[in-house]
Amino acid sequence: MAWNVFIDGEAGTTGLQIRERLEARADIALIQLADDARKDTAARLEAFAAADVAILCLPDAAVLDIVPRLAGTDTRLIDASTAHRVAPDWxxxxxxxxxxxxxxxxxxxxxxxxxxxxxxxxxxxxxxxxRGLVAADAPLSINAVSGYTGGGKAMVSEFEAPSHPHSFAYAMGQRHKHIPEIMQYGGLTRRPIFAPSVGDFAQGMVVQVPLHLGNGLTIARLTAAYAEHYDGARFVRVLPASAYEGRIDAERTTGTNRMEISVHGDDETGCAVLVAVLDNLGKGASGAAVQNLNLMLGIDEGTGLTA
Known part of the structure; x- marks a missing residue:
């Protein structure tokens, strides 16, 4: 039996990579629209009705327009936009x-x-x-660099032009769209300072959280907490700092659904940096959507994914 899946917005960067992960699978039948029908609401609604699961790879406004039209249908949804990330009914x-x-x-x-x-x-x-190792109201900062595909088609075109930027920081006004979900699911009650940037590489990402040690908090204790939490996880690995030999390559996990967690620093200085490495279009978007799809269909969560 093949499950019917519709990707609404499959021509975008996230949608394209979801399609690539699904189109060769015998257990998935992709419902696809002709190019001239992709913005036809009636055609899209027919595709939704025929799907067991639909994946929304659309701007927030388009998602908020289409979702109410699907009320009362049996189609299950995965929303890749920011529209419902802190919604209580999702x-x-x-x-x-x-x-x-x-x-x-x-x-x-x-x-x-x-x-x-x-x-x-x-x-x-x-x-x-x-676990109470970091206070929910701790004054935290989050620094990150992403591949340019995270900015969608416009940024891909900008970076693939002959004259293009090599890197830039942005969202310095502290209104980045990811902050609400970071706070809610990170367990924070105090807004963190978030400093994202984009580098001259297509896919990959490093996220860093600097942290002061002390009061019993050590590199070993932090690493042990991660090892306990992610014990048995297919796609999240906890590695020692020594695995990186002093440099952390943002493209290290590109092409996979793997995320690597590590703790760097020095107990004597009392300073540490928590680090996550992932593919921004893997575990950070398209791969994550396929992992969720697999779980929703009741099949092995790693089907079609590389760890």
Whole structure:
């Protein structure tokens, strides 16, 4: 039996990579529209009606327009936009978040796919805040660099032009769209300072959270907390700082659904940096959507994905 899946917005960067991960699978039948029908609401609604699961790879406004039209249908949804990431009636699609998160995704009618920066930040923060190792109101900063595909088609065109930027920081006004989900699922009550940037590479990401040690908090204790939290996780690995030999390559996990967590620093200086490495279009977007889709269909979560 093949499951019918419709990707609404499959021509975008996230949608294209979801399609690439699904189109060769015998257990998935993709419902696709002709180019001239992709913005035809009636044609899209017919595709939704025929799908077991639909994946929304659309701008927030388009998602908020189409979702109410699907009320009363049996089609299950995965939303890759930011529109529903903190909505109480949508399940947050990070299966490694808690002990019950995987089952919650599997049984959900509506799943909100996490953002790329948020996936790394939440993966770093939630295990520590939930264990009381980091206070929910701690004054934290989050620094990150992403490949340019995270900015969609416009940024891809900008970076692939002959004359293009090599890197830039942005969202300095502290209104980045990922902050609400980072706070909610990271367990924070105090807004963190978030400093994202874009580098001259297509895919990959490093997320860093600097942290002061002391009061019993050590590199070893932080690493042990991550190892306990992610024990048995298929796609999240906890590595020692020595695995990176002093340099962390943002493209290290590109092409996979793997996220790597590590703790760097020095107990004597009392300074540490928490680090997550992931593919911004893998575990940060398209790969995460496929992992959630697999869980919703009741099949092995790693089907069609590379760890």
């Amino acid at each position: 399940v947050f699609g990070f299966p490694e978040l808690t002990a019950g998160a995987r089952a919650a995704v599997a049984g959900a009618e509506r799943v909100s796919n996490p953002g790329c920066y948020a996936s790394g930040a939440i993966a770093l923060l939630h295990p520590l805040v939930s």
